[in-house]
C-alpha cells in the first residue's frame with residue numbers, strides 16, 4: 001500500500017478506535033453518561049490516538065530508504081519492540097497500533113507480502129486479496145480493511161476484554177502475578 005493508503009487507514013482507525021474506547025463495555029446497552037460527556041470522551045480519545053497511530057502507520061516504509069523494503073521494518077520483532085517500548089520507557093503509547101495496521105494493510109491489501117519473521121527468514125507472507133497499490137481499487141480495499149479491523153476490535157473490546165486494560169490489570173486477570 002502507498003503512503004496515502006496508510007495515512008487514510010491510520011486516521012480512520014484512530015477515529016473508530018477512539019469511539020470504541022469511549023464506550024465502556026461493562027456498562028451494558030444503557031449508557032449513563034450524557035451524550036455531551038460521551039462525545040467529549042470520544043473526541044479526547046480520538047485526539048490522543050490520532051498522531052501516534054498515523055506516525056506508526058507511516059513508520060515501516062522508512063525501510064524504503066534504510067534497509068530492505070518490506071523486510072527490515074515489516075516484521076514481528078519490530079512490532080514487539082513498539083509494543084514493549086511504552087512499558088519500558090513510558091512513551092510512544094499507541095504507536096504499535098499504527099505499525100500493526102500497516103502490516104495488515106500490506107498483507108491483505110497489496111500484491112506483495114511482508115517478511116513477518118525477518119531477519120530469521122526473508123520469506124514474504126501475503127494474502128491473495130491484494131490489489132496493485134496504484135490501482136483504482138486501492139482506496140476501496142483500504143476502507144474495507146479498516147472497517148473489518150474496527151469490527152474485530154469492537155467485538156474484542158465489548159465481548160472479550162477491554163482494549164484499554166492496563167498491562168498490570170491484564171497480568172493480574174491472567175493470574176500471572
Ligand SMILES: [Zn+2]
Pocket residue numbers: 001060061070074102106
Ligand atoms: Zn509497507
